[in-house]
Amino acid sequence: MEATQTYSPGLEGVIAGVSQISQVNPDLDSLTYRGYDIRDLAKHAQYEEVAYLLLYGELPNKSQLETFTQKIKTQRDLPAPIVTMLKALPKESNYMDVLRSCVSLLSSFDPQAQDSSHEANLAKATRLIAKIPTIITSSYRIFHGEEPIQPDTSLSHAQNFFYMLRGEKPDAMTTKIFDTTMILYAEHGFNASTFSARVTASTLSDYYSAVTSAVGTLKGPLHGGANEEAMKMLLEIGSLANTEPWLMKALAQKQKIMGFGHRVYKKGDTRAPILKVLGNELCNQRGDSQWCDMADKVEEVMMREKGLFPNVDFPTSYIYYMIGLPIELYTPLFAASRIAGWSAHIIEQLDNNRLIRPKSIYEGPKHREYTLLEQR
Numbered sequence: 001m002e003a004t005q006t007y008s009p010g011l012e013g014v015i016a017g018v019s020q021i022s023q024v025n026p027d028l029d030s031l032t033y034r035g036y037d038i039r040d041l042a043k044h045a046q047y048e049e050v051a052y053l054l055l056y057g058e059l060p061n062k063s064q065l066e067t068f069t070q071k072i073k074t075q076r077d078l079p080a081p082i083v084t085m086l087k088a089l090p091k092e093s094n095y096m097d098v099l100r101s102c103v104s105l106l107s108s109f110d111p112q113a114q115d116s117s118h119e120a121n122l123a124k125a126t127r128l129i130a131k132i133p134t135i136i137t138s139s140y141r142i143f144h145g146e147e148p149i150q151p152d153t154s155l156s157h158a159q160n161f162f163y164m165l166r167g168e169k170p171d172a173m174t175t176k177i178f179d180t181t182m183i184l185y186a187e188h189g190f191n192a193s194t195f196s197a198r199v200t201a202s203t204l205s206d207y208y209s210a211v212t213s214a215v216g217t218l219k220g221p222l223h224g225g226a227n228e229e230a231m232k233m234l235l236e237i238g239s240l241a242n243t244e245p246w247l248m249k250a251l252a253q254k255q256k257i258m259g260f261g262h263r264v265y266k267k268g269d270t271r272a273p274i275l276k277v278l279g280n281e282l283c284n285q286r287g288d289s290q291w292c293d294m295a296d297k298v299e300e301v302m303m304r305e306k307g308l309f310p311n312v313d314f315p316t317s318y319i320y321y322m323i324g325l326p327i328e329l330y331t332p333l334f335a336a337s338r339i340a341g342w343s344a345h346i347i348e349q350l351d352n353n354r355l356i357r358p359k360s361i362y363e364g365p366k367h368r369e370y371t372l373l374e375q376r
């Protein structure tokens with residue numbers, strides 16, 4: 001390696017691009033989307049508004065939001081062959097694998113699939129924002145022996161997800177809390193899945209290929225898969241009394257505790273306290289504090305033993321559980337939110353593209369003489 005070149009394992013601290021979409025500032029405990037504080041967006045906005053902001057760079061006015069929301073509402077349907085394919089899949093299929101495959105297949109049904117212009121990619125982004133919840137709910141229902149429920153154009157994005165999953169409209173509190181999780185999951189700079197989307201886009205491959213890469217990257221438990229693993233952990237722990245002993249044993253065995261730690265936030269994930277408040281509201285409303293008490297204890301032990309803060313996935317895990325969402329859908333739901341951020345990044349990458357192609361340090365064998373096959 002040349003003296004002027006530096007290598008950072010996992011690309012930690014490496015600046016890999018320029019972006020105008022979001023800013024993570026751990027020192028100031030700040031996360032902004034297009035300059036707007038995430039706390040303000042979580043409090044006042046709804047997911048559709050935030051998706052528009054990420055895609056178009058500005059908050060929509062009433063009529064722009066109405067048009068955008070209408071486009072989402074009317075494009076939720078899946079092409080019939082995709083539903084047929086879902087019915088043919090093994091019922092044990094992993095939902096992130098199913099989502100990845102369906103996103104990939106949707107390109108065959110999109111007349112604009114090979115058009116990588118800014119406008120075409122915005123149109124495709126709106127379609128995928130609309131269709132991903134339908135893929136998730138349809139696959140879940142089909143794998144559980146039920147027919148998919150057709151989307152309801154009178155319902156918001158958050159309400160319609162619950163409706164397509166269970167056939168019932170959620171109450172106002174569930175809708176607001178779920179919508180807030182979607183806003184907080186919508187975008188987060190050059191995280192692993194967004195970066196993989198940008199790498200794929202940078203080769204001038206198409207929008208669907210870039211999103212397919214992102215879905216595959218999000219699946220891993222070190223990234224989006226952590227929300228499912230965190231809830232499985234809480235269920236395995238099972239009680240407040242068992243929380244500290246369970247954690248001490250796991251930490252002694254050098255296990256990673258899912259939903260804790262972060263590559264960028266070393267003094268706490270800006271999103272986690274917003275979600276913790278919502279979790280507490282749910283516990284209070286239900287008069288059952290089990291998950292909140294256990295979460296407090298996990299946080300206390302992790303801080304004391306490892307100095308680690310919860311990340312966005314920890315409070316989201318028990319919030320999703322309390323609002324009745326199946327655990328195996330937590331990571332697909334992360335994708336259903338992050339599609340807005342991924343799409344904004346793919347479009348931004350293509351607006352000012354340069355192939356992303358880093359180098360590596362070679363540590364393999366030095367020059368070796370080739371031996372003919374018969375002599376080996």
Ligand SMILES: CC(C)(COP(=O)(O)OP(=O)(O)OC[C@H]1O[C@@H](n2cnc3c(N)ncnc32)[C@H](O)[C@@H]1OP(=O)(O)O)[C@@H](O)C(=O)NCCC(=O)NCCS
Nearest residue numbers: 221222223226255256257258259260261262263311312313
């Ligand atoms: C997010 C994560 C991948 C960041 O990784 P990273 O920046 O590469 O940091 P490292 O994994 O190198 O961790 C640094 C140290 O903290 C420890 N650590 C980090 N996260 C930990 C966790 N969740 N549980 C226990 N120890 C953890 C590591 O073991 C390591 O300790 P060591 O130096 O003694 O080996 C990591 O914190 C993690 O695996 N967390 C759990 C998965 C998760 O919640 N992912 C969602 C992220 S939003």
